[in-house]
Amino acid sequence: MTADSEQARTVSQQASDPASGLVGVDQRTALSEGTDANNGGGNGSSASSASTERKRPKRPDMVRPFDHDRVARAVRELLIGIGEDPDREGLRKTPDRVARAYQEAVEGLGRDPAEVLTTVFDEGHDEMVLVRDIDFSSLCEHHLVVFAGKAHVAYIPNEKGQITGLSKLARLVDLYARRPQVQERLTSQVADALVDVLDPRGVMVVVEAEHLCMSMRGVRKPGATTVTSAVRGQFLSPATRSEGMSLIMRVR
Numbered sequence: 001m002t003a004d005s006e007q008a009r010t011v012s013q014q015a016s017d018p019a020s021g022l023v024g025v026d027q028r029t030a031l032s033e034g035t036d037a038n039n040g041g042g043n044g045s046s047a048s049s050a051s052t053e054r055k056r057p058k059r060p061d062m063v064r065p066f067d068h069d070r071v072a073r074a075v076r077e078l079l080i081g082i083g084e085d086p087d088r089e090g091l092r093k094t095p096d097r098v099a100r101a102y103q104e105a106v107e108g109l110g111r112d113p114a115e116v117l118t119t120v121f122d123e124g125h126d127e128m129v130l131v132r133d134i135d136f137s138s139l140c141e142h143h144l145v146v147f148a149g150k151a152h153v154a155y156i157p158n159e160k161g162q163i164t165g166l167s168k169l170a171r172l173v174d175l176y177a178r179r180p181q182v183q184e185r186l187t188s189q190v191a192d193a194l195v196d197v198l199d200p201r202g203v204m205v206v207v208e209a210e211h212l213c214m215s216m217r218g219v220r221k222p223g224a225t226t227v228t229s230a231v232r233g234q235f236l237s238p239a240t241r242s243e244g245m246s247l248i249m250r251v252r
Contacts, residue, residue, distance in 0.1 A: 066106070071099040105139050108178030113193035116171040117164055120198070124161035128202075128240075130154040131169045132248050140213050141180035149209030149225070151187075152248040155194055156202040156234050164198060183209055183228050191230035202234030204244045 072095035079086040137148035215222040
């Protein structure tokens with residue numbers, strides 16, 4: 001057995017042990033895959049069910065806790081690599097500072113969106129709820145520099161008219177923003193989490209952001225804004241989508 005296969009086997013074993021502290025492993029997916037393999041792929045019904053499960057695959061967020069010392073050592077090596085002296089006065093504590101900053105920047109990794117959508121009120125409300133201009137910052141996973149902007153989150157409550165706390169929508173945006181991310185995925189993850197947890201009749205999420213990887217390097221176009229959207233349920237109707245967009249984009 002190679003060292004890589006032994007390590008993979010160890011991580012797999014630890015992931016099933018809550019005491020190991022590992023997160024982001026979807027055991028239901030593993031069990032489903034094992035069952036399909038044993039059944040030689042299953043019948044048509046099983047295949048259809050598996051296809052449904054794969055519509056929004058769970059992306060493992062992290063498989064180990066944040067390692068502050070390891071990050072600090074890496075930052076020190078980076079400083080050496082760019083030709084700096086990590087022992088000079090201004091840089092001596094930089095590796096530790098950067099490690100602490102990164103720990104805060106990725107604190108959303110491995111967290112369950114259900115954690116922040118716990119508050120539900122039975123109000124019998126059946127009209128659109130919109131929270132717009134939610135400030136956020138995230139870390140571009142391609143260059144590890146910041147992209148930041150505003151998110152707008154709208155939903156139409158479920159058939160029971162249940163609503164969630166307004167601050168919970170902002171917390172949900174932060175949960176998905178605080179991790180290595182791309183804007184397109186961030187937008188869809190917020191929308192899908194609302195669908196999965198609240199079961200609303202419709203969801204629309206619009207995100208506007210400036211990316212430093214585009215402003216400070218490469219094409220160097222500061223001020224350029226990227227806009228992404230995700231719509232679910234009743235917001236797929238042109239009239240409902242138009243109403244939501246008009247409220248989001250009206251003059252501020």
